Amino acid sequence: MNRIFSGVQPTGNLHLGNYLGAIRNWVRLQSDYECLFCVVDQHAITVWQDPATLRHAIREVTAGLLAAGLDPKKNVLFNQSTVPAHAQLAWVCNCVARMGWLNRMTQFKEKAGKNRENASVGLFAYPNLMAADILIYKATHVPVGEDQKQHLELTRDIAQKFNNDYGVDFFPLTEPLILGEATRVMSLRDGSKKMSKSDESDFSRINMTDTADTIAQKLKKAKTDPEPLPETVEGLDGRPEAANLVGIYAALADLTRAEVLARVGGQPFSAFKNELTDLAVSVLQPINTEMARLMADPGAIDAVLRDGAERANAIAQPILADIYDIVGLLRP
Ligand code: AQP
Numbered sequence: 001m002n003r004i005f006s007g008v009q010p011t012g013n014l015h016l017g018n019y020l021g022a023i024r025n026w027v028r029l030q031s032d033y034e035c036l037f038c039v040v041d042q043h044a045i046t047v048w049q050d051p052a053t054l055r056h057a058i059r060e061v062t063a064g065l066l067a068a069g070l071d072p073k074k075n076v077l078f079n080q081s082t083v084p085a086h087a088q089l090a091w092v093c094n095c096v097a098r099m100g101w102l103n104r105m106t107q108f109k110e111k112a113g114k115n116r117e118n119a120s121v122g123l124f125a126y127p128n129l130m131a132a133d134i135l136i137y138k139a140t141h142v143p144v145g146e147d148q149k150q151h152l153e154l155t156r157d158i159a160q161k162f163n164n165d166y167g168v169d170f171f172p173l174t175e176p177l178i179l180g181e182a183t184r185v186m187s188l189r190d191g192s193k194k195m196s197k198s199d200e201s202d203f204s205r206i207n208m209t210d211t212a213d214t215i216a217q218k219l220k221k222a223k224t225d226p227e228p229l230p231e232t233v234e235g236l237d238g239r240p241e242a243a244n245l246v247g248i249y250a251a252l253a254d255l256t257r258a259e260v261l262a263r264v265g266g267q268p269f270s271a272f273k274n275e276l277t278d279l280a281v282s283v284l285q286p287i288n289t290e291m292a293r294l295m296a297d298p299g300a301i302d303a304v305l306r307d308g309a310e311r312a313n314a315i316a317q318p319i320l321a322d323i324y325d326i327v328g329l330l331r332p
Contacts, residue, residue, distance in 0.1 A: 021145030078308030191240025
Protein backbone atom coordinates (compact mmCIF):
# COMPACT_ATOMS: atom_id res chain seq x y z
CA MET A 1 0.00 0.00 0.00
CA ASN A 2 1.28 3.47 -0.87
CA ARG A 3 1.05 6.06 1.87
CA ILE A 4 2.22 9.65 1.56
CA PHE A 5 3.49 11.90 4.34
CA SER A 6 4.77 15.43 3.99
CA GLY A 7 5.13 18.48 6.19
CA VAL A 8 5.59 22.22 6.19
CA GLN A 9 7.00 24.40 8.95
CA PRO A 10 4.95 27.24 10.44
CA THR A 11 8.00 29.50 10.57
CA GLY A 12 6.50 32.44 8.68
CA ASN A 13 4.68 33.19 5.48
CA LEU A 14 4.22 30.36 3.01
CA HIS A 15 5.95 31.36 -0.20
CA LEU A 16 5.99 30.44 -3.86
CA GLY A 17 8.78 27.89 -3.27
CA ASN A 18 6.66 26.04 -0.72
CA TYR A 19 3.70 26.19 -3.09
CA LEU A 20 5.41 25.06 -6.31
CA GLY A 21 7.95 22.74 -4.68
CA ALA A 22 5.53 21.01 -2.33
CA ILE A 23 1.94 22.09 -1.68
CA ARG A 24 0.68 22.12 -5.25
CA ASN A 25 2.03 18.60 -5.73
CA TRP A 26 0.25 17.49 -2.55
CA VAL A 27 -3.03 18.75 -3.98
CA ARG A 28 -2.42 16.72 -7.13
CA LEU A 29 -1.52 13.54 -5.23
CA GLN A 30 -4.50 13.57 -2.85
CA SER A 31 -6.81 11.73 -5.25
CA ASP A 32 -4.46 8.80 -5.85
CA TYR A 33 -2.85 8.12 -2.48
CA GLU A 34 -3.67 7.87 1.20
CA CYS A 35 -2.08 11.15 2.39
CA LEU A 36 -1.07 12.68 5.71
CA PHE A 37 -0.08 16.36 5.65
CA CYS A 38 1.42 17.90 8.73
CA VAL A 39 2.15 21.40 10.00
CA VAL A 40 5.46 20.56 11.68
CA ASP A 41 5.34 22.92 14.63
CA GLN A 42 7.96 21.03 16.66
CA HIS A 43 10.47 21.57 13.85
CA ALA A 44 9.68 25.28 13.97
CA ILE A 45 10.94 25.63 17.57
CA THR A 46 14.42 24.37 16.65
CA VAL A 47 15.02 28.11 16.25
CA TRP A 48 13.44 30.73 18.52
CA GLN A 49 9.77 31.49 17.81
CA ASP A 50 7.60 34.03 19.55
CA PRO A 51 4.79 31.87 21.07
CA ALA A 52 1.85 34.04 19.94
CA THR A 53 3.31 34.40 16.45
CA LEU A 54 3.86 30.64 16.24
CA ARG A 55 0.25 29.89 17.24
CA HIS A 56 -0.95 32.30 14.55
CA ALA A 57 1.41 30.79 11.95
CA ILE A 58 0.17 27.24 12.65
CA ARG A 59 -3.37 28.35 11.82
CA GLU A 60 -2.23 30.44 8.85
CA VAL A 61 -0.24 27.60 7.28
CA THR A 62 -3.23 25.30 7.79
CA ALA A 63 -5.43 27.91 6.09
CA GLY A 64 -2.89 28.05 3.24
CA LEU A 65 -3.03 24.29 2.73
CA LEU A 66 -6.84 24.30 2.73
CA ALA A 67 -6.98 27.33 0.43
CA ALA A 68 -4.55 25.68 -2.00
CA GLY A 69 -7.03 22.83 -2.36
CA LEU A 70 -6.20 20.15 0.22
CA ASP A 71 -9.40 18.40 1.22
CA PRO A 72 -9.38 17.61 4.97
CA LYS A 73 -11.89 14.81 4.41
CA LYS A 74 -9.73 13.02 1.85
CA ASN A 75 -6.44 13.66 3.71
CA VAL A 76 -5.31 13.65 7.30
CA LEU A 77 -4.31 17.25 8.07
CA PHE A 78 -2.90 17.99 11.54
CA ASN A 79 -0.15 19.70 13.50
CA GLN A 80 2.78 17.59 14.64
CA SER A 81 2.69 18.34 18.38
CA THR A 82 -0.83 16.86 18.68
CA VAL A 83 0.56 13.40 17.82
CA PRO A 84 3.09 12.56 20.58
CA ALA A 85 4.28 9.46 18.72
CA HIS A 86 6.39 11.68 16.43
CA ALA A 87 8.55 12.82 19.35
CA GLN A 88 8.51 9.35 20.93
CA LEU A 89 9.83 7.71 17.76
CA ALA A 90 12.29 10.59 17.29
CA TRP A 91 14.02 9.42 20.49
CA VAL A 92 14.42 5.94 19.02
CA CYS A 93 15.74 7.55 15.81
CA ASN A 94 18.23 9.57 17.90
CA CYS A 95 19.55 6.28 19.21
CA VAL A 96 19.73 4.63 15.78
CA ALA A 97 21.26 7.52 13.77
CA ARG A 98 25.01 8.10 14.00
CA MET A 99 26.65 11.44 14.81
CA GLY A 100 28.65 11.21 11.58
CA TRP A 101 25.45 11.03 9.52
CA LEU A 102 24.07 14.19 11.09
CA ASN A 103 27.39 15.98 10.84
CA ARG A 104 27.04 15.71 7.06
CA MET A 105 23.66 17.47 6.85
CA THR A 106 24.12 20.61 4.77
CA GLN A 107 20.93 22.31 5.99
CA PHE A 108 22.22 22.29 9.57
CA LYS A 109 25.47 23.89 8.42
CA GLU A 110 23.55 26.57 6.47
CA LYS A 111 21.08 27.31 9.26
CA ALA A 112 23.57 27.20 12.14
CA GLY A 113 26.03 29.37 10.21
CA LYS A 114 29.36 30.19 11.79
CA ASN A 115 28.04 30.11 15.34
CA ARG A 116 27.51 26.34 15.43
CA GLU A 117 28.31 25.98 19.15
CA ASN A 118 25.31 28.18 19.86
CA ALA A 119 22.80 26.32 17.65
CA SER A 120 20.12 24.33 19.48
CA VAL A 121 20.52 20.56 19.88
CA GLY A 122 17.06 20.39 18.28
CA LEU A 123 18.34 22.03 15.10
CA PHE A 124 21.13 19.43 14.90
CA ALA A 125 18.76 16.51 15.56
CA TYR A 126 16.00 17.92 13.29
CA PRO A 127 16.54 15.25 10.57
CA ASN A 128 15.88 12.51 13.15
CA LEU A 129 12.53 14.07 14.04
CA MET A 130 11.80 14.34 10.32
CA ALA A 131 12.61 10.64 9.92
CA ALA A 132 10.22 9.88 12.79
CA ASP A 133 7.50 12.02 11.16
CA ILE A 134 7.67 9.77 8.12
CA LEU A 135 8.37 6.40 9.70
CA ILE A 136 5.68 6.63 12.37
CA TYR A 137 3.18 6.17 9.52
CA LYS A 138 5.42 3.76 7.55
CA ALA A 139 5.02 6.24 4.69
CA THR A 140 6.21 4.92 1.33
CA HIS A 141 6.52 8.27 -0.48
CA VAL A 142 7.36 11.83 0.56
CA PRO A 143 6.71 14.68 -1.89
CA VAL A 144 9.28 17.40 -1.16
CA GLY A 145 11.36 20.09 -2.80
CA GLU A 146 14.94 19.22 -3.77
CA ASP A 147 16.31 20.86 -0.60
CA GLN A 148 14.92 17.98 1.48
CA LYS A 149 16.53 15.18 -0.55
CA GLN A 150 19.46 14.72 1.84
CA HIS A 151 17.12 14.45 4.84
CA LEU A 152 15.10 11.81 3.00
CA GLU A 153 18.27 9.80 2.40
CA LEU A 154 18.98 9.96 6.12
CA THR A 155 15.45 8.68 6.82
CA ARG A 156 16.19 5.68 4.59
CA ASP A 157 19.51 5.09 6.39
CA ILE A 158 17.74 5.13 9.77
CA ALA A 159 15.02 2.77 8.53
CA GLN A 160 17.59 0.37 7.10
CA LYS A 161 19.79 0.38 10.22
CA PHE A 162 16.76 -0.19 12.47
CA ASN A 163 15.64 -3.13 10.29
CA ASN A 164 19.18 -4.59 10.30
CA ASP A 165 19.91 -3.99 14.00
CA TYR A 166 16.69 -5.68 15.11
CA GLY A 167 16.55 -8.28 12.34
CA VAL A 168 13.12 -7.16 11.14
CA ASP A 169 11.57 -6.03 7.89
CA PHE A 170 9.56 -3.31 9.59
CA PHE A 171 10.14 0.14 8.08
CA PRO A 172 9.76 0.73 4.35
CA LEU A 173 12.59 2.53 2.54
CA THR A 174 10.70 5.72 1.78
CA GLU A 175 11.04 7.24 -1.69
CA PRO A 176 11.15 11.00 -2.32
CA LEU A 177 8.75 12.40 -4.91
CA ILE A 178 10.38 15.47 -6.42
CA LEU A 179 7.90 16.70 -8.99
CA GLY A 180 7.51 19.54 -11.47
CA GLU A 181 9.59 22.30 -13.04
CA ALA A 182 10.16 24.22 -9.80
CA THR A 183 11.71 21.73 -7.42
CA ARG A 184 14.07 24.44 -6.15
CA VAL A 185 12.71 27.98 -6.42
CA MET A 186 15.47 30.49 -5.81
CA SER A 187 15.50 33.87 -4.07
CA LEU A 188 14.37 36.80 -6.25
CA ARG A 189 17.39 38.76 -4.98
CA ASP A 190 20.07 36.10 -5.40
CA GLY A 191 19.78 33.22 -7.88
CA SER A 192 22.21 31.10 -5.86
CA LYS A 193 20.09 31.02 -2.66
CA LYS A 194 16.80 29.16 -2.29
CA MET A 195 13.63 31.12 -1.67
CA SER A 196 13.08 30.81 2.06
CA LYS A 197 10.67 31.98 4.76
CA SER A 198 13.52 32.99 7.00
CA ASP A 199 15.35 35.22 4.47
CA GLU A 200 15.54 38.67 6.03
CA SER A 201 14.47 40.39 2.81
CA ASP A 202 10.77 40.12 2.03
CA PHE A 203 11.70 41.08 -1.55
CA SER A 204 13.52 37.74 -1.87
CA ARG A 205 10.24 35.82 -1.98
CA ILE A 206 6.63 35.94 -3.14
CA ASN A 207 4.38 35.11 -0.21
CA MET A 208 1.07 33.36 -0.67
CA THR A 209 -0.48 36.28 1.25
CA ASP A 210 0.99 38.99 -1.04
CA THR A 211 -1.42 41.30 -2.84
CA ALA A 212 -1.32 41.73 -6.63
CA ASP A 213 0.50 45.06 -6.21
CA THR A 214 3.15 43.54 -3.95
CA ILE A 215 3.72 40.65 -6.37
CA ALA A 216 4.13 43.15 -9.23
CA GLN A 217 6.59 45.25 -7.19
CA LYS A 218 8.67 42.25 -6.13
CA LEU A 219 8.92 40.84 -9.64
CA LYS A 220 9.78 44.25 -11.04
CA LYS A 221 12.67 44.49 -8.57
CA ALA A 222 13.74 40.84 -9.05
CA LYS A 223 17.40 40.56 -9.98
CA THR A 224 18.11 39.77 -13.66
CA ASP A 225 20.98 40.20 -16.11
CA PRO A 226 21.20 42.66 -19.02
CA GLU A 227 20.66 40.09 -21.85
CA PRO A 228 17.21 39.32 -23.28
CA LEU A 229 15.72 35.88 -22.57
CA PRO A 230 17.39 33.03 -24.47
CA GLU A 231 15.58 30.94 -27.09
CA THR A 232 16.66 27.58 -25.63
CA VAL A 233 17.01 25.94 -22.22
CA GLU A 234 20.78 25.62 -22.78
CA GLY A 235 20.88 29.41 -23.04
CA LEU A 236 19.90 29.57 -19.35
CA ASP A 237 23.21 28.00 -18.30
CA GLY A 238 25.23 30.40 -16.17
CA ARG A 239 22.22 32.74 -15.83
CA PRO A 240 20.73 31.66 -12.46
CA GLU A 241 18.26 34.55 -12.10
CA ALA A 242 16.89 34.09 -15.63
CA ALA A 243 16.68 30.32 -15.08
CA ASN A 244 14.76 30.88 -11.86
CA LEU A 245 12.16 33.22 -13.38
CA VAL A 246 11.66 30.95 -16.39
CA GLY A 247 11.31 27.95 -14.05
CA ILE A 248 8.70 29.79 -11.99
CA TYR A 249 6.78 30.74 -15.13
CA ALA A 250 6.90 27.16 -16.41
CA ALA A 251 5.65 25.73 -13.12
CA LEU A 252 2.85 28.29 -12.78
CA ALA A 253 1.70 27.75 -16.38
CA ASP A 254 2.20 23.97 -16.25
CA LEU A 255 4.59 24.08 -19.20
CA THR A 256 8.16 22.91 -19.68
CA ARG A 257 10.91 25.53 -19.68
CA ALA A 258 11.49 24.77 -23.39
CA GLU A 259 7.83 25.55 -24.13
CA VAL A 260 8.07 28.81 -22.20
CA LEU A 261 11.22 29.87 -24.05
CA ALA A 262 9.64 28.98 -27.39
CA ARG A 263 7.06 31.66 -26.54
CA VAL A 264 9.10 34.33 -24.78
CA GLY A 265 12.69 33.77 -26.01
CA GLY A 266 14.24 37.05 -27.21
CA GLN A 267 11.96 39.22 -25.01
CA PRO A 268 13.53 41.78 -22.66
CA PHE A 269 13.01 41.03 -18.96
CA SER A 270 10.69 44.04 -18.56
CA ALA A 271 8.05 42.50 -20.85
CA PHE A 272 8.56 38.98 -19.46
CA LYS A 273 8.18 40.22 -15.88
CA ASN A 274 4.81 41.78 -16.76
CA GLU A 275 3.58 38.46 -18.14
CA LEU A 276 4.96 36.60 -15.16
CA THR A 277 3.21 39.00 -12.78
CA ASP A 278 -0.17 38.43 -14.47
CA LEU A 279 0.35 34.69 -14.31
CA ALA A 280 1.48 34.66 -10.65
CA VAL A 281 -1.43 36.87 -9.62
CA SER A 282 -3.94 34.69 -11.48
CA VAL A 283 -2.70 31.58 -9.60
CA LEU A 284 -2.08 33.09 -6.16
CA GLN A 285 -4.91 35.61 -5.82
CA PRO A 286 -7.73 33.05 -5.40
CA ILE A 287 -5.65 31.21 -2.77
CA ASN A 288 -4.93 34.46 -0.99
CA THR A 289 -8.62 35.42 -0.90
CA GLU A 290 -9.63 31.99 0.41
CA MET A 291 -6.90 32.10 3.09
CA ALA A 292 -8.25 35.41 4.37
CA ARG A 293 -11.78 33.97 4.49
CA LEU A 294 -10.60 30.91 6.43
CA MET A 295 -8.51 32.96 8.86
CA ALA A 296 -11.63 34.87 9.87
CA ASP A 297 -12.83 31.70 11.63
CA PRO A 298 -9.93 30.23 13.66
CA GLY A 299 -12.35 27.85 15.43
CA ALA A 300 -13.08 26.11 12.13
CA ILE A 301 -9.34 25.72 11.43
CA ASP A 302 -8.82 24.25 14.90
CA ALA A 303 -11.67 21.79 14.28
CA VAL A 304 -9.93 20.56 11.10
CA LEU A 305 -6.66 20.09 13.04
CA ARG A 306 -8.41 18.30 15.92
CA ASP A 307 -10.08 15.86 13.56
CA GLY A 308 -6.75 15.28 11.75
CA ALA A 309 -4.95 14.69 15.07
CA GLU A 310 -7.47 12.04 16.08
CA ARG A 311 -7.05 10.19 12.79
CA ALA A 312 -3.25 10.53 12.77
CA ASN A 313 -2.99 9.24 16.37
CA ALA A 314 -5.13 6.25 15.43
CA ILE A 315 -2.58 5.27 12.74
CA ALA A 316 0.56 6.16 14.71
CA GLN A 317 -0.15 4.59 18.11
CA PRO A 318 -0.24 0.90 17.05
CA ILE A 319 2.92 1.43 14.95
CA LEU A 320 4.68 2.97 17.98
CA ALA A 321 3.54 0.01 20.11
CA ASP A 322 5.10 -2.40 17.57
CA ILE A 323 8.33 -0.37 17.57
CA TYR A 324 8.53 -0.44 21.38
CA ASP A 325 7.99 -4.22 21.31
CA ILE A 326 10.74 -4.68 18.69
CA VAL A 327 13.18 -2.52 20.69
CA GLY A 328 12.31 -4.23 23.98
CA LEU A 329 10.70 -1.33 25.79
CA LEU A 330 8.30 -2.99 28.22
CA ARG A 331 4.66 -1.84 28.03
CA PRO A 332 3.30 -3.36 31.28
N1 AQP B 1 12.67 27.39 -2.42
C1 AQP B 1 12.01 26.23 -2.50
N2 AQP B 1 11.80 25.63 -3.68
C2 AQP B 1 11.10 24.45 -3.77
N3 AQP B 1 10.59 23.82 -2.68
C3 AQP B 1 10.77 24.40 -1.48
N4 AQP B 1 10.38 24.06 -0.23
C4 AQP B 1 10.82 24.99 0.65
N5 AQP B 1 11.49 25.96 0.01
C5 AQP B 1 11.47 25.63 -1.31
C6 AQP B 1 9.61 22.86 0.08
O1 AQP B 1 8.49 23.25 0.85
C7 AQP B 1 8.20 22.21 1.78
C8 AQP B 1 8.02 22.80 3.13
O2 AQP B 1 9.25 23.37 3.56
P1 AQP B 1 9.43 23.83 5.07
O3 AQP B 1 8.70 25.07 5.30
O4 AQP B 1 9.05 22.76 5.98
O5 AQP B 1 10.97 23.95 5.28
P2 AQP B 1 12.08 24.64 4.51
O6 AQP B 1 12.51 23.80 3.37
O7 AQP B 1 13.14 24.91 5.53
O8 AQP B 1 11.40 25.98 3.96
P3 AQP B 1 11.86 27.44 4.13
O9 AQP B 1 10.87 28.28 3.49
O10 AQP B 1 13.26 27.60 3.67
O11 AQP B 1 11.73 27.69 5.67
P4 AQP B 1 12.80 28.21 6.68
O12 AQP B 1 13.27 29.52 6.09
O13 AQP B 1 12.05 28.36 7.95
O14 AQP B 1 13.86 27.19 6.73
C9 AQP B 1 9.33 21.20 1.70
O15 AQP B 1 8.89 20.09 0.94
C10 AQP B 1 10.41 21.92 0.97
O16 AQP B 1 11.19 21.04 0.20
